[in-house]
Structures are given as structure tokens and as C-alpha cells.
Amino acid sequence: MKKVVEGSYAIADAVRCCSPDVISVYPITPQTHIVEHLSEFVANGELDCEYINVESEFSSLSSLIGASAAGARTYTSTTSQGLALMFEVLFNVSGMRLPIVMTTVNRALSAPLSIWNDQQDAMAARDAGWIQIYAENVQEAMDLTPQLYKISEDPKILTPSMACMDGFILTHVYEPVEFLDIEKVREFLPPFRPEDVLDPEDPKTFGAFADPSWFTEFKYLQYQAMERAKKKIAEASKEFEEVFGRGYGGLIDTYAMEDAEVALVAMGSVIGTIKEAIDGLRSEGVKVGLVKIRSYRPFPEEELKKALKDANVIVTIEKDLSMGYESALLTDLKGAFYNSPARMPIIGFAAGLGGRDIGVKQIRGIVERASKVKDAGIEAEFEIFDVKPECL
Amino acid sequence: MEESLFAPGHRACAGCGMPTAIKLVLDAAGPNTIVVSPTGCLEVTSTPFPESSWRVPWIHSLFENPAAVASGVEVALKRFGKTDINLLVIGGDGSTFDIGFGSISGMFDRGHRITYVCYDNEAYMNTGVQRSGSTPFCAKTTTTPTGKLSLGNPRPKKDLPAIAVAHGVPYVATASIAYPVDLRRKVRRSLSADGPAYIQVNAPCITGWSFEAGDTIEQARLVVETCLWPLYEYVDGALAGVTKVRRKRPVEDYLKTQGRYKHLFRAEGGAEVLAQIQAMADANAEKFGLLD
Numbered sequence: 001m002k003k004v005v006e007g008s009y010a011i012a013d014a015v016r017c018c019s020p021d022v023i024s025v026y027p028i029t030p031q032t033h034i035v036e037h038l039s040e041f042v043a044n045g046e047l048d049c050e051y052i053n054v055e056s057e058f059s060s061l062s063s064l065i066g067a068s069a070a071g072a073r074t075y076t077s078t079t080s081q082g083l084a085l086m087f088e089v090l091f092n093v094s095g096m097r098l099p100i101v102m103t104t105v106n107r108a109l110s111a112p113l114s115i116w117n118d119q120q121d122a123m124a125a126r127d128a129g130w131i132q133i134y135a136e137n138v139q140e141a142m143d144l145t146p147q148l149y150k151i152s153e154d155p156k157i158l159t160p161s162m163a164c165m166d167g168f169i170l171t172h173v174y175e176p177v178e179f180l181d182i183e184k185v186r187e188f189l190p191p192f193r194p195e196d197v198l199d200p201e202d203p204k205t206f207g208a209f210a211d212p213s214w215f216t217e218f219k220y221l222q223y224q225a226m227e228r229a230k231k232k233i234a235e236a237s238k239e240f241e242e243v244f245g246r247g248y249g250g251l252i253d254t255y256a257m258e259d260a261e262v263a264l265v266a267m268g269s270v271i272g273t274i275k276e277a278i279d280g281l282r283s284e285g286v287k288v289g290l291v292k293i294r295s296y297r298p299f300p301e302e303e304l305k306k307a308l309k310d311a312n313v314i315v316t317i318e319k320d321l322s323m324g325y326e327s328a329l330l331t332d333l334k335g336a337f338y339n340s341p342a343r344m345p346i347i348g349f350a351a352g353l354g355g356r357d358i359g360v361k362q363i364r365g366i367v368e369r370a371s372k373v374k375d376a377g378i379e380a381e382f383e384i385f386d387v388k389p390e391c392l
Numbered sequence: 393m394e395e396s397l398f399a400p401g402h403r404a405c406a407g408c409g410m411p412t413a414i415k416l417v418l419d420a421a422g423p424n425t426i427v428v429s430p431t432g433c434l435e436v437t438s439t440p441f442p443e444s445s446w447r448v449p450w451i452h453s454l455f456e457n458p459a460a461v462a463s464g465v466e467v468a469l470k471r472f473g474k475t476d477i478n479l480l481v482i483g484g485d486g487s488t489f490d491i492g493f494g495s496i497s498g499m500f501d502r503g504h505r506i507t508y509v510c511y512d513n514e515a516y517m518n519t520g521v522q523r524s525g526s527t528p529f530c531a532k533t534t535t536t537p538t539g540k541l542s543l544g545n546p547r548p549k550k551d552l553p554a555i556a557v558a559h560g561v562p563y564v565a566t567a568s569i570a571y572p573v574d575l576r577r578k579v580r581r582s583l584s585a586d587g588p589a590y591i592q593v594n595a596p597c598i599t600g601w602s603f604e605a606g607d608t609i610e611q612a613r614l615v616v617e618t619c620l621w622p623l624y625e626y627v628d629g630a631l632a633g634v635t636k637v638r639r640k641r642p643v644e645d646y647l648k649t650q651g652r653y654k655h656l657f658r659a660e661g662g663a664e665v666l667a668q669i670q671a672m673a674d675a676n677a678e679k680f681g682l683l684d
Contacts, residue, residue: 021472022467022468024464050467052467054463055501058460059494059495059498062464063460063461064464065453065464066463066465067464067465068468069465070464071468072467074464089453089454092454198465200423200426200448200449203423203447203449204449205439205444205451206451206452207453208439208442208444208452209435209436209439209440211441214441214442
């Protein structure tokens with residue numbers, strides 16, 4: 001039975017079902033409701049775990065390093081400035097191969113200060129060695145939580161992961177969701193039993209430093225684990241579907257791609273809007289489809305090449321900017337195709353920055369412009385969408 | 393003698409006070425202990441992969457987060473019912489006084505059962521003797537050099553034990569490697585405290601302070617005997633004990649033996665500074681009742 005709840009409550013309940021041992025929290029909008037709900041579960045005896053209020057996001061993630069190394073299943077969530085404050089810790093967690101799971105609520109980065117949604121925060125942490133999966137809606141963000149523990153804690157992976165969900169759009173929306181059953185989650189997700197833990201009976205050194213004769217090999221092994229995660233992400237999605245009856249594809253998902261001439265590529269909550277725009281356009285005979293990226297890291301290069309090979313033009317719509325060179329997903333996607341025989345134009349739009357709305361109308365405008373590329377050629381490979389000249 | 397929990401083969405300088413401090417601390421804590429360390433001399437000299445000097449479980453994450461990492465270890469141990477394990481942070485003064493201070497305040501505030509040991513060598517020694525919040529007044533460092541307009545570090549040493557006491561930390565102490573019995577006793581006492589503890593151990597740095605080889609312990613003793621490093625302990629916010637100084641020595645006896653203070657005996661204005669430092673020592677003697 002579905003219940004209508006706030007997105008943040010749904011996430012908190014999914015975390016509860018994963019039975020974390022240690023949760024470490026720090027408030028920041030629009031992530032705060034998640035950890036508030038978790039604290040209520042603890043206060044009401046509905047979640048048995050250690051819950052600590054720390055003095056910064058830097059310390060929330062740092063404390064989970066200690067807890068995870070001591071053998072605990074750990075959770076935190078953050079957003080934007082909080083994620084930026086964690087930046088140094090992010091690389092440390094992945095380098096130490098600690099399978100911490102974090103909900104990253106996507107929000108713009110200051111300045112100017114903005115509490116509203118875009119995905120600049122997580123995209124800026126792209127190279128931190130974390131698995132990044134973007135959720136389209138509350139149900140997917142919720143269902144991702146146990147999947148990420150399963151992926152991250154796999155002894156062959158041991159890589160931290162973030163469930164990325166758009167701030168406000170998903171965290172504060174009330175949507176009907178199917179709740180997870182804790183018994184079924186236990187069946188799906190085995191207990192965390194790491195081989196290496198801080199234990200005086202068997203003393204080990206964690207976090208030694210590596211000189212140049214060792215460092216490359218540490219990074220090589222991390223890279224290999226991230227490669228293995230591709231298969232694991234798809235498997236976890238499939239196993240989740242078997243237990244819970246809800247599937248999300250693997251690293252990517254597709255929508256109306258069969259004969260699509262214009263292929264849109266995006267991630268996060270804008271997927272829902274794009275699907276609605278596609279339904280309208282399809283009824284008018286426009287051959288447009290969508291590839292939804294679920295896993296941005298590891299990057300689904302092979303899956304994308306396969307899904308997009310027959311498109312006439314590919315268009316990325318993403319909520320981030322790399323100052324000095326377009327947006328990250330566009331660059332990554334062009335890179336994926338460079339050594340392949342397919343030679344369709346690829347263009348991209350940075351849209352929805354700092355909470356600017358992307359509606360069906362905007363998507364239709366993008367598709368209309370992309371449709372002309374096949375005959376007229378590329379006018380602009382990259383554009384910041386919806387800039388108001390009167391504000392400049 | 394039993395095998396030390398801090399194994400030989402580490403890369404600390406000959407004459408470094410830090411390994412002595414570590415051995416004494418671990419000797420007191422025993423094998424049922426987990427240690428968290430920040431980046432610093434201790435970390436780089438004791439854990440060049442694939443080697444380690446640690447015979448107890450040890451974890452290093454970053455420069456500014458050992459107190460947070462230890463907080464996470466502590467709650468995880470509590471979760472697993474392993475509250476009998478001693479939990480120590482052992483870090484230098486750069487991490488403790490400056491960059492990691494925010495997370496230490498959080499650790500104190502939350503009341504975790506962790507003993508935080510600062511081996512204090514009064515500057516950023518691992519990066520080459522730069523000024524930290526622990527550097528004493530008018531000591532020369534590579535970022536507080538002496539010059540026409542400078543007599544070294546313009547600020548006095550930050551009083552971190554007082555800040556710990558102000559947090560309501562139940563056990564706060566200063567210690568010295570020249571007083572090993574006292575140091576071991578303080579570590580043991582800290583581990584039975586019902587909450588966090590802070591111990592600040594004077595650990596001379598031969599390269600940063602620039603003194604004669606073989607004088608490490610003598611340096612640690614002299615600073616106590618001049619009253620510049622009072623040995624005391626606070627229990628539940630009240631001064632609970634001091635190590636009396638039998639024969640108080642003038643601060644010059646200590647300062648003149650170190651390269652970092654050499655300028656005070658030559659430069660214009662040096663005599664005035666020496667008088668100021670003597671006044672600091674006298675104030676310590678008075679405040680803590682160090683003399684009979």
C-alpha cells in the first residue's frame with residue numbers, strides 16, 4: 001500500500017530499514033528533515049543505533065571513518081556547502097575503502113548563496129572516488145538506499161557511495177511511496193561483516209602513508225573496484241526488483257528510445273519532466289527519446305554507446321557548470337563516443353541552475369533546437385540555458 | 393623488559409622526544425587500546441606502508457579530524473558493547489591547537505570517553521618548523537623569523553588545557569617525558585575518567601628547537617624547573633595536583649640552550665623579552681603553587 005509522505009521522511013525510513021549502527025549528522029537545508037526524522041525514530045525506539053550530533057559536516061563524515069573502521073554500518077546525509085566542507089574527507093573515505101553510504105541532497109554552491117537545487121555540489125565531487133547514483137523520484141531515492149549498502153559493502157567493491165537526490169524537488173515534495181519492509185530489506189541486504197576492523201585482539205594499521213613506490217597501486221586497485229561496481233550496480237538493481245518488485249534498469253534506463261532521432265540525456269528529478277515532454281512530443285509525431293543516467297560514477301560508457309548509437313543528435317541537459325569548459329556530463333559523453341564509429345552531433349545545455357525551473361515548455365524548446373542540428377549543423381555545442389539578458 | 397607497543401624501526405629523528413612520549417603513553421594504556429592519530433611527524437615516521445610501528449590498532453585519516461574519527465570509533469565500540477577498550481588520540485600541537493581544534497571541541501562537548509594526548513613540540517615540525525598556536529612567545533620559527541623588525545613569534549602560547557577545562561572535560565593534565573612515572577600515572581588516570589580527557593605532553597624537537605644532541609630529556613626537565621611548563625592536573629574542573637619545583641631556575645638556563653631563542657641574547661630588545669618570559673614563569677609558579 002502506498003502512503004503519501006514527505007521525501008525526506010521516505011529516505012529516513014529507508015535508512016531505518018537498513019539498520020545502520022552509527023549515524024552522524026549536521027543540519028543544512030534542504031537535507032535537514034532526513035536527519036530530523038532519523039532522530040525521531042531513535043527517540044521513539046524505532047531505530048536502535050548510535051546517533052551523534054557533530055559540530056560540522058567535516059566531522060560527520062570524519063566520525064564515520066572511525067565508526068566504519070571499527071566495523072559499523074554507517075550513514076550520513078548532506079548537501080551543497082556541507083559536501084564542499086567534506087571534500088577532503090570524501091577522498092580519504094574512498095582511499096581507505098570504507099563503504100560509507102550518504103544521501104547527497106543536490107543543491108547549488110555559493111556564491112551567490114542559494115539554497116535551491118542544482119547538481120553542482122555532487123558534480124564537483126565527481127573524482128572523489130565515490131559511487132554516485134542519481135534518483136529520479138522519491139521512490140527511487142528510497143529504494144536506492146539498501147541497494148547502495150549492498151554495492152558498497154561488497155568485499156570486492158568496498159567503495160563509498162552517494163544517493164543523489166534533488167533538493168526540495170524531491171526532499172520536500174509529498175509523493176505516494178511504497179514503504180520498504182524491514183524484514184525484506186534484511187533478506188536483501190546481508191549484515192556488514194568487514195574483514196579488517198580496529199580490534200586490539202588483531203591489531204592493524206589503517207591509513208598508513210604510501211610513498212611513490214606504492215601510491216599508484218592503491219589507486220589502481222580503487223579504479224578496478226569502481227569498474228567492478230558497474231556490474232554490481234546492475235545486479236543489485238535486479239535483485240532488488242526480485243525482492244520488492246520495483247526495477248530501475250541498471251546503470252542507465254531508457255524511455256522511448258526505439259526509433260528516437262533526438263536523444264536527450266539527463267539525470268535526477270528533471271527526468272520526470274522530460275518524460276512528460278516526450279509523451280506530448282511523441283503524440284505529435286516527434287521522434288524523441290531519453291536516456292536516464294542512474295550511475296554517473298562509475299560512468300556507464302558502454303551502456304550509453306549502445307543505447308544512443310542510432311540517434312541523429314544527442315542532447316545533454318544537466319544542472320552543473322565547469323567554469324572554463326562547458327558542463328561535465330557533456331564532456332564525459334563526447335569522450336565516450338570519441339573512439340567509436342558513431343559520429344552523431346552531441347550538444348549540451350546547462351539548465352536549472354540554482355533552482356531555476358525546467359518545465360515541459362523548456363524541454364520542448366531544447367528538443368526543437370536539437371531537431372534542427374541534423375540539417376543545419378551545430379550552432380552552439382554548449383549553452384547556458386535560459387539566461388535573461390535584462391539581468392546581465 | 394616487555395616489548396614496547398611502539399616498535400623500533402620508526403623514522404623519527406635521533407633525539408626526538410616524541411617516540412619517548414608515545415612509548416610511555418602506550419606502556420600505561422596497555423595492549424587493549426585503539427589509537428587515532430592525525431597527519432604529522434608521528435604518522436609519517438611510524439607508518440610508511442607496508443611497515444608500521446604500531447602493535448595496537450591504529451588509524452590515521454587527516455590532519456584536522458582525529459577527534460572526530462575517534463568519536464566515531466567510540467560510538468561504534470559502544471554499539472558493539474566493547475567499552476572496555478581504551479581509546480586514545482595521539483597528535484601533535486599543529487593538529488591539536490590549530491587545524492583540528494574545532495573537532496576537538498566537538499569531541500569534548502559530546503563527552504566521548506577518549507583520552508586526547510597532544511605531544512607538544514611547539515611548532516609545525518613535520519613541514520619544517522612553522523609557527524603553531526602552541527609556539528611560545530618570541531621563539532624563532534620559519535614563519536616567525538627574527539629580523540630587523542622581529543624577535544620571533546609575537547604571541548604567547550595558547551592555553552589549551554584551560555580551554556579543555558572550560559569545556560567541562562573531567563580530566564586535564566600536563567606532562568613531560570622527563571617525568572615518566574608522572575606521565576604514565578596521568579595516562580592511567582585519564583582512562584578511568586567518565587568522559588573525555590586531555591593530556592598535553594612536552595616533547596622536545598631536536599631539529600626545530602636546535603639543542604645539543606643527547607639533551608632531549610634535559611630540555612624537558614629544564615622547562616619544568618623554570619616553571620615555563622608547569623605539571624598539573626585538573627579533575628572535574630578543579631586543580632587536583634601539581635608537581636612541585638624544588639629549585640626554580642631562571643628562564644635563561646632553559647632558553648640559552650636552544651637555537652630558537654638565541655636571538656634573545658643578542659638582539660636589541662632581547663633583554664626585555666627575557667624579562668617578560670621570566671614574568672610568565674613567575675606567574676605560573678604563583679598560579680599553580682609550584683614552589684614550597
